[in-house]
Amino acid sequence: MYPQQNGVGSGVESMTGYVVLAGASRGTGREIARLLRDRQQPVKALLRSEAARAELEGLGIKVAIADALEREAITRAMAADPVRAVISTIGGLPQDGGSRADYVGNKHLIDGAVAVGASRFILVSSIGSGESAAALPPPVLSALGAVLQEKEQAEQYLRNSGLNYTIIRPGGLKSEPATGNGVLTENPRVSGSIHRADVAALVCDCLFSEAATGKILSAIDRQQASGETSFEILRL
Numbered sequence: 001m002y003p004q005q006n007g008v009g010s011g012v013e014s015m016t017g018y019v020v021l022a023g024a025s026r027g028t029g030r031e032i033a034r035l036l037r038d039r040q041q042p043v044k045a046l047l048r049s050e051a052a053r054a055e056l057e058g059l060g061i062k063v064a065i066a067d068a069l070e071r072e073a074i075t076r077a078m079a080a081d082p083v084r085a086v087i088s089t090i091g092g093l094p095q096d097g098g099s100r101a102d103y104v105g106n107k108h109l110i111d112g113a114v115a116v117g118a119s120r121f122i123l124v125s126s127i128g129s130g131e132s133a134a135a136l137p138p139p140v141l142s143a144l145g146a147v148l149q150e151k152e153q154a155e156q157y158l159r160n161s162g163l164n165y166t167i168i169r170p171g172g173l174k175s176e177p178a179t180g181n182g183v184l185t186e187n188p189r190v191s192g193s194i195h196r197a198d199v200a201a202l203v204c205d206c207l208f209s210e211a212a213t214g215k216i217l218s219a220i221d222r223q224q225a226s227g228e229t230s231f232e233i234l235r236l
């Protein structure tokens with residue numbers, strides 16, 4: 001199957017190739033996978049295990065097995081088919097006491113995206129990374145310190161990569177149905193919660209938005225803001 005173009009908006013949809021998605025096995029990545037297929041986008045999921053293969057293939061998604069911590073596996077998986085954009089939601093706990101993927105895994109994905117000439121990279125990071133540390137209370141910051149440090153390194157690496165990027169920093173994630181109240185803002189002092197399904201919708205909207213290019217955006221549910229409650233919303 002050669003992927004067809006089918007987007008709306010600008011830039012990415014004028015290219016052929018897959019939207020490569022890392023993190024599709026569960027959580028926000030799985031929600032993104034579903035939404036991209038609803039929007040008839042050709043999706044290739046990079047998974048580190050076979051567990052989610054059947055469900056994703058059932059959605060019409062091409063699956064490649066590649067652990068983000070293994071540089072060569074990622075390079076190979078990326079180069080095997082044309083790629084127009086890459087989305088990464090990888091994170092969570094390391095497997096079997098191994099390393100976290102938040103920095104090194106994303107670095108490999110970013111290098112792979114550069115190598116294949118992807119036109120866009122969307123990185124799902126976290127509120128608390130970089131200047132958005134100001135949004136979190138000190139005890140939360142210190143509890144998440146090591147993860148946030150890796151997230152920030154990945155963000156920096158992406159910003160210096162030359163790729164057209166969007167960095168989306170969600171607040172606390174909940175696995176509940178979409179509310180439709182998810183919003184993006186450039187204000188780094190905003191904090192709160194957001195449902196994974198709403199983050200997924202924002203990621204998909206950003207994929208085809210010129211307004212989101214080169215931006216670092218916090219994502220919260222406007223009804224679940226816990227920090228600054230008056231802020232400017234980015235219109236995509």
Ligand SMILES: NC(=O)c1ccc[n+]([C@@H]2O[C@H](COP(=O)([O-])OP(=O)(O)OC[C@H]3O[C@@H](n4cnc5c(N)ncnc54)[C@H](OP(=O)(O)O)[C@@H]3O)[C@@H](O)[C@H]2O)c1
Nearest residue numbers: 023025026027028048067068089090091092101126172173
């Ligand atoms: N939890 C929160 O409240 C919160 C708040 C803000 C931001 N975030 C960030 O938002 C993003 C999405 O979070 P989530 O909770 O929806 O996701 P999640 O359920 O934690 O899923 C993480 C995904 O990353 C994949 N992954 C991890 N290491 C990998 C590796 N080495 N190679 C390939 N895949 C790898 C996992 O695959 P497996 O299924 O194989 O493990 C899984 O698909 C993450 O980056 C997270 O850190 C989370």
